[in-house]
Amino acid sequence: GPIVVWLRDDLRLDDNPALAHAAETGRPVVPLYILDEESQGLRALGAAHKWWLHHSLEHFARSLRGKGTQLTLRRGKAKDHVLDVIEAVGATALFVNRRYEESARKIDNAIEKALRADVAVESFTANILHEPESVTTQSGGYYKVYTPFWKKVSQTEPRDPIDPPTGFSQPGTFPASDTLDDWDLLPTKPDWSGGIAKFWTPGEKAAQERLSHFCDALLEDYHNGRERPFADDTSRLSPYLRWGEISPYRAYHTASTYAGRRKTIPDEAIRTYKQELVWRDFNYHLLYHFGALGSDNFNDRFDGFSWKQSPKDLKAWQKGMTGYPIVDAGMRQLWQTGWMHNRVRMIVGSFLTKDLLIDWRRGEAWFWDTLVDGDIASNTAQWQWIGGSGADAQPFFRIFNPITQSERFDPDGRYIRQFVPELETLPNTAIHAPWEAGETVLKQAGIALGEDYPKPIVDHGDARSRALAAYEAIKG
Numbered sequence: 299g300p301i302v303v304w305l306r307d308d309l310r311l312d313d314n315p316a317l318a319h320a321a322e323t324g325r326p327v328v329p330l331y332i333l334d335e336e337s338q339g340l341r342a343l344g345a346a347h348k349w350w351l352h353h354s355l356e357h358f359a360r361s362l363r364g365k366g367t368q369l370t371l372r373r374g375k376a377k378d379h380v381l382d383v384i385e386a387v388g389a390t391a392l393f394v395n396r397r398y399e400e401s402a403r404k405i406d407n408a409i410e411k412a413l414r415a416d417v418a419v420e421s422f423t424a425n426i427l428h429e430p431e432s433v434t435t436q437s438g439g440y441y442k443v444y445t446p447f448w449k450k451v452s453q454t455e456p457r458d459p460i461d462p463p464t465g466f467s468q469p470g471t472f473p474a475s476d477t478l479d480d481w482d483l484l485p486t487k488p489d490w491s492g493g494i495a496k497f498w499t500p501g502e503k504a505a506q507e508r509l510s511h512f513c514d515a516l517l518e519d520y521h522n523g524r525e526r527p528f529a530d531d532t533s534r535l536s537p538y539l540r541w542g543e544i545s546p547y548r549a550y551h552t553a554s555t556y557a558g559r560r561k562t563i564p565d566e567a568i569r570t571y572k573q574e575l576v577w578r579d580f581n582y583h584l585l586y587h588f589g590a591l592g593s594d595n596f597n598d599r600f601d602g603f604s605w606k607q608s609p610k611d612l613k614a615w616q617k618g619m620t621g622y623p624i625v626d627a628g629m630r631q632l633w634q635t636g637w638m639h640n641r642v643r644m645i646v647g648s649f650l651t652k653d654l655l656i657d658w659r660r661g662e663a664w665f666w667d668t669l670v671d672g673d674i675a676s677n678t679a680q681w682q683w684i685g686g687s688g689a690d691a692q693p694f695f696r697i698f699n700p701i702t703q704s705e706r707f708d709p710d711g712r713y714i715r716q717f718v719p720e721l722e723t724l725p726n727t728a729i730h731a732p733w734e735a736g737e738t739v740l741k742q743a744g745i746a747l748g749e750d751y752p753k754p755i756v757d758h759g760d761a762r763s764r765a766l767a768a769y770e771a772i773k774g
């Protein structure tokens with residue numbers, strides 16, 4: 299009988315084990331995607347997510363049609379629709395790529411239990427490089443520190459990617475399907491997606507092109523380039539990995555093959571790239587073992603931390619109006635393009651949790667709503683990391699100085715000028731901390747602080763002392 303392939307965050311033909319193995323059997327294949335906003339425990343998609351998902355599904359449905367099959371779209375409780383589609387086409391198998399979040403696993407298990415005995419379920423490893431159960435410490439537990447995790451997993455080469463299926467057999471009839479337009483995923487009134495659309499092309503094809511460009515032009519200097527927020531020097535594959543439009547196995551092996559062939563690519567460059575991909579795995583393993591990563595402090599000492607309720611400060615941070623140019627540039631890059639450079643994510647994260655003493659959960663929620671790569675494992679793990687409560691966290695007392703970070707990572711103010719154009723006319727010596735520039739410089743640049751651009755909402759020195767004092771209280 300036919301095989302239903304239920305697709306989730308794996309919207310690709312290339313290296314998609316569930317799809318490939320289903321196609322290989324020669325039996326009819328029914329690809330299914332469910333927009334599930336009803337099952338318990340699943341997080342609602344953010345606004346930027348929805349924009350991406352719409353375009354991604356459009357692209358993926360087209361690719362599937364090119365291979366002779368059709369994507370069935372359903373909206374509602376996953377369990378109801380999986381059972382219904384299996385019934386409708388008389389399927390005798392359900393194939394999926396594995397998920398790691400607790401609530402998603404619960405749903406998958408419940409569906410497996412509810413199926414008739416003659417429906418076989420097969421699940422595959424597709425979206426992370428190493429299964430959580432396969433990476434254990436000597437005492438059998440899981441790694442809470444990244445470096446030993448990396449040492450352990452780097453001993454095993456991830457499996458080779460699987461080629462895309464050449465075609466699919468069709469069932470007699472396809473099940474009833476929604477159309478994408480029924481789902482209203484795109485923003486209207488106002489349509490704020492213009493900046494994002496200019497910056498991104500969702501879909502597998504764009505992902506593959508970006509990976510080639512990265513390997514061709516950027517990999518060689520990646521170990522330095524990844525610290526240049528003002529340049530387009532990182533892979534920018536994070537949203538494609540988030541939605542599974544590219545497989546981490548493909549990214550890993552393609553980069554590895556390039557590095558093997560091109561002598562100009564130093565070991566440090568390819569190693570650094572692999573280490574970043576492995577951070578992604580590390581976060582997934584944490585989420586797998588600590589299911590409440592998105593809501594509870596990993597280090598429960600932080601349960602007693604006195605975060606501040608400061609709606610005004612939170613708003614200023616969200617809008618990129620804190621008066622700290624590097625922070626504001628980052629927050630505006632996020633708002634305009636749905637993405638932010640990693641270095642700047644750390645700077646704005648430190649600023650929110652330490653300078654403003656606002657709970658990491660507020661920052662995580664804002665990123666979740668606005669990032670196109672907002673990822674349940676990486677966003678939650680990285681926010682806990684920067685806020686001090688995470689596994690292998692950056693120690694709370696190591697507080698980023700937004701001025702020296704800005705001088706070091708955006709020395710010519712190129713990143714700031716791109717996203718905070720009202721400061722464009724300031725000389726490099728003044729652009730990192732305009733309030734210290736002096737009247738003459740500001741006047742020459744034609745900038746009135748407090749009018750054209752805000753004065754800093756906190757003094758970093760004072761804020762730092764306040765944060766350290768708050769930390770003393772829970773240090774125990």
Ligand code: FAD
Nearest residue numbers: 532533534535536574575578640643671672673676677680
């Ligand atoms: P590259 O430099 O090209 O890195 C290669 C790949 O490695 C990335 O595509 C990504 O998949 C992975 N990667 C790199 N750095 C990290 C990291 N620190 N943790 C996990 N994976 C990493 N990344 C997300 O994918 N989704 C998120 O929601 C997310 N939220 C973050 C929140 C905060 C506060 C911080 C500090 C970091 C967050 N990151 C998140 C990690 C990182 O910033 C992005 O993965 C990276 O900026 C993506 O750009 P890139 O693809 O060009 O990265």
